[in-house]
Amino acid sequence: MLTNLTQGHLSLLETCPRKFQQIFLEGLTVPPSPDLQTSQLWGNRFHLLMQQRELGLPLPGTLTDEEHLQACMAALVAQAPDLFRAEPSSFRQSEHRRSLAFNGYSLTVIYDLLILRPGAGLIVDWKTYLQVPNHASLAQDWQTRLYLYVLVETTDLSPEQVAMSYWFVRHREAQTGEFRPQEVKITYTSKQHEQTRQNLLKLTAALSGYQQSGHFPQVSLARGSCDRCLFVAPCGRLPESSATALSPLPSLAEIEEVPL
Numbered sequence: 001m002l003t004n005l006t007q008g009h010l011s012l013l014e015t016c017p018r019k020f021q022q023i024f025l026e027g028l029t030v031p032p033s034p035d036l037q038t039s040q041l042w043g044n045r046f047h048l049l050m051q052q053r054e055l056g057l058p059l060p061g062t063l064t065d066e067e068h069l070q071a072c073m074a075a076l077v078a079q080a081p082d083l084f085r086a087e088p089s090s091f092r093q094s095e096h097r098r099s100l101a102f103n104g105y106s107l108t109v110i111y112d113l114l115i116l117r118p119g120a121g122l123i124v125d126w127k128t129y130l131q132v133p134n135h136a137s138l139a140q141d142w143q144t145r146l147y148l149y150v151l152v153e154t155t156d157l158s159p160e161q162v163a164m165s166y167w168f169v170r171h172r173e174a175q176t177g178e179f180r181p182q183e184v185k186i187t188y189t190s191k192q193h194e195q196t197r198q199n200l201l202k203l204t205a206a207l208s209g210y211q212q213s214g215h216f217p218q219v220s221l222a223r224g225s226c227d228r229c230l231f232v233a234p235c236g237r238l239p240e241s242s243a244t245a246l247s248p249l250p251s252l253a254e255i256e257e258v259p260l
């Protein structure tokens, strides 16, 4: 029985319980395209680079050779120097992990960088995909909701005292082509915190029911989730959905970054 939940689990569970079952419980996977593999490797290297920098460790030789990575990091440091400034009264840690017991499950988060100052908490997340989503969709993303929820529940900070900053480190100026990392900052309120609690209660209760019965329901075709799903065959949806042509694979920019 699955008891450890991340934002990836919550997001997929909300999208389609059957897909959740196929990926997380039955281990079905789709081989990533070469483009996606390259993008994931770049993202992994960038996260490693930032972690090394935070720890004050020398950068591995293979990384220092990567001009593209170095240019992105230099642009980020130039644009957001406050993020990298050490303060005696603050706590900061990269790849910071927290867990919270919740309704029979353990909710787990790993912050790319956590900065705690007296009366304030900031979660920083490096995003290495090219397209910058709008503020509303990022605020509704389970990563945002779970990360903020767990921070409030595991500290003495109130929702209004915490925030999350996404930094899109590969963003370029349209005219010059120079790297210009872009920030999307999400603030938080007590009302949103309570709403997330309710959503978590609902999702975890539903998951308990699915796991006990062994039945993970399909979503309605009307929701449109099946059109781009790569699991229509094992799901048994192929005959119904084949009446309408299946869409091709999504473009690289549309594929969500794999949480690290």
Ligand code: SF4
Pocket: 016, 017, 018, 019, 217, 218, 219, 225, 226, 229, 230, 231, 232, 235, 236, 237
């Ligand atoms: S085809 Fe539709 S119902 Fe089946 S797993 Fe995919 S999204 Fe879910």
